[in-house]
Amino acid sequence: MKNSLIWHNAEKKFDTFYLHPTNIAVEQGSIMGLIGENGSGKTTLIKLIFNLIALDGGEIKVFDLDSRKQELQIKQKIGFVPDNNLFYEKFTPKEIQKILSKLYQNWQENLFFAYLEKFEIPKAKNIEHFSMGMKKKLLIAAALSHNAELLILDEPMNGLDPVARGEIRDILQTFIEEEHHSVLLSSHITEDLEKIADYVTLIERGKVIFSQNKETILENYGIAHIGKKDFSQIQPQYYVSFRKNPFGYDMLLKDKKAFLQKYSGAVVDNAHLEDIMLFYHEIKKGGM
Numbered sequence: 001m002k003n004s005l006i007w008h009n010a011e012k013k014f015d016t017f018y019l020h021p022t023n024i025a026v027e028q029g030s031i032m033g034l035i036g037e038n039g040s041g042k043t044t045l046i047k048l049i050f051n052l053i054a055l056d057g058g059e060i061k062v063f064d065l066d067s068r069k070q071e072l073q074i075k076q077k078i079g080f081v082p083d084n085n086l087f088y089e090k091f092t093p094k095e096i097q098k099i100l101s102k103l104y105q106n107w108q109e110n111l112f113f114a115y116l117e118k119f120e121i122p123k124a125k126n127i128e129h130f131s132m133g134m135k136k137k138l139l140i141a142a143a144l145s146h147n148a149e150l151l152i153l154d155e156p157m158n159g160l161d162p163v164a165r166g167e168i169r170d171i172l173q174t175f176i177e178e179e180h181h182s183v184l185l186s187s188h189i190t191e192d193l194e195k196i197a198d199y200v201t202l203i204e205r206g207k208v209i210f211s212q213n214k215e216t217i218l219e220n221y222g223i224a225h226i227g228k229k230d231f232s233q234i235q236p237q238y239y240v241s242f243r244k245n246p247f248g249y250d251m252l253l254k255d256k257k258a259f260l261q262k263y264s265g266a267v268v269d270n271a272h273l274e275d276i277m278l279f280y281h282e283i284k285k286g287g288m
Helices: 043-047 071-077 094-102 109-118 132-141 162-177 190-196 214-220 256-262 273-284
Strands: 003-013 016-027 031-035 056-063 080-081 150-154 182-186 199-204 207-213 222-227 241-245 248-253 267-270
Touching: 003 031, 003 043, 003 094, 003 182, 016 031, 016 043, 016 056, 016 182, 016 199, 016 207, 016 267, 031 109, 031 273, 043 056, 056 222, 071 080, 080 132, 094 109, 094 132, 109 132, 132 162, 150 162, 150 241, 162 182, 162 190, 190 214, 190 273, 199 214, 207 214, 222 256, 241 273, 248 273, 256 267
Parallel strands: 031 182, 031 199, 080 150, 150 182
Antiparallel strands: 003 016, 003 056, 199 207, 222 248, 222 267, 241 248
């Protein structure tokens, strides 16, 4: 399978933050979930794709095009949905359509209005009167109406109710039914990623912790519950980090099968993406 997006040793240095050389690949026909705390580097990774900030090393390829040398070609192939509404809120979707039709070579007016109808978005109403869910769906309609092959979404589920989140998940899954399409989805709502992501990348403090198949991550990681008396018997190589609780310790395991082979009587639960993210975040704080 070909890759639609590749960061190859991409790095960026700021005064107070360093995105270490990063290697991530997003396969065509897949959804890549991007997780990590605020300030971990997720937004930096996205800004580098669009050349909004300059690379200090490495390269980024989008459909084998160089992000710096072929920026305009790349932007014609990408649909972007930011965290906040980009459109002037005194405009109507009909007016937004006229502007976007001049920006994109392959803009499809009929498709845009079809999405508005499907999403129940009035085309002649000022955007300022829309709910947050409607604004997000308007952004998605715009992103889908110029033959984009890669969708990049930055926290699209923020502030949405479960019904609206479910609608957006359905839209994304329908989008990747075209095998050359792909999605990069940055989100704090790991529950949504567990439902639709094919791969997940965790970034902390500017470093990629892992970028793997989601099912492999959920299959391998676990949380062991260890009593106070038994804690000192657990060898450090068998866990990532630990957290105290009133009865003992919770430990994040990278390989729960190997742990259970070594400590067959231990109680081990499956780990969710949120658990994994929080445990790695706690390492940064210097303890549990």
